[in-house]
Amino acid sequence: MATSTRELTNDSARSSAGYGDPVAAVRRLSRSFGDTTVLDAVDLTIHRGEFVALLGRSGSGKSTLLRALAGLDHGVAGDGDLYVSHDVSVVFQDSRLLPWARVLDNVTLGLSGRDVTDRGATVLADVGLPGREHAWPYELSGGEQQRVALARSLVRNPALLLADEPFGALDALTRIRMHTLLQDLCAKYRPGVLLVTHDVDEAVALADRVLVLDGGRFVADRTLDFHGEAERNYRNPQFVAHREALLSALGVTFDSH
Numbered sequence: 001m002a003t004s005t006r007e008l009t010n011d012s013a014r015s016s017a018g019y020g021d022p023v024a025a026v027r028r029l030s031r032s033f034g035d036t037t038v039l040d041a042v043d044l045t046i047h048r049g050e051f052v053a054l055l056g057r058s059g060s061g062k063s064t065l066l067r068a069l070a071g072l073d074h075g076v077a078g079d080g081d082l083y084v085s086h087d088v089s090v091v092f093q094d095s096r097l098l099p100w101a102r103v104l105d106n107v108t109l110g111l112s113g114r115d116v117t118d119r120g121a122t123v124l125a126d127v128g129l130p131g132r133e134h135a136w137p138y139e140l141s142g143g144e145q146q147r148v149a150l151a152r153s154l155v156r157n158p159a160l161l162l163a164d165e166p167f168g169a170l171d172a173l174t175r176i177r178m179h180t181l182l183q184d185l186c187a188k189y190r191p192g193v194l195l196v197t198h199d200v201d202e203a204v205a206l207a208d209r210v211l212v213l214d215g216g217r218f219v220a221d222r223t224l225d226f227h228g229e230a231e232r233n234y235r236n237p238q239f240v241a242h243r244e245a246l247l248s249a250l251g252v253t254f255d256s257h
Contacts, residue, residue, distance in 0.1 A: 019047035020047055022192075023087075024045070024085065027043055029081070038064045040215070040216030042065070049190045051209070052208070053195045053207035054066075055210060057251075058198075060214055061213050066162050070088060085160050087159040088161075089152075089191075091146075094169070098137070099136070107152045127148070150181070150182070154185060160191060161191040163194070165196055165197055167202070200246050207224060209221070214250070220245070222246060226239075
């Protein structure tokens, strides 16, 4: 795999939009499995404080791109330039909590220092689980386990948060609650975010920018210019327009009659 790593350079246009320095970028990144090309010379930059959602059909390369950014694709054939901050956290659909460790120990695993317990307790309060430090994972609901997974990622104050369908296994009501929680957490911690999802409504509800990946290439790159979270309403004509444009990019057709 001939992937090189270079310094991240700033993008004045994105910075002027209120985002921070770049935390991840790929240039002409390609990945393949056997004779199948999954990523075909894609370019992407994510800035601190920017929320990017990635849509695509199953097998379109979404998770492959996320795993490349996370450094989890060792041995996969490909080339291109890959630039990623050292401070990266990943949240998966499965919370991946250690069943033999209590909640606080799951959150602070691998951390050191006198303030570790306080940091863990603070971020657990931030995700809505104050006082659950000594609970076991099996005592938590699926939504609560994902809250712990978010806490484990954010306690490190990452520059880049990679989320691979983190709410895909949750019921509809819990998903909506988790959307609100994630928005609040991103406003506080300000990581750059790449969210991989199949859910167009989820992408429009959360992201500043939505990409559609198809055939190994980006076929849509849409900036969501909502003025305040109140406009991220399913009945808002602007929300509907974004949804329909993204569905069209995914190959969904609409009957005009």
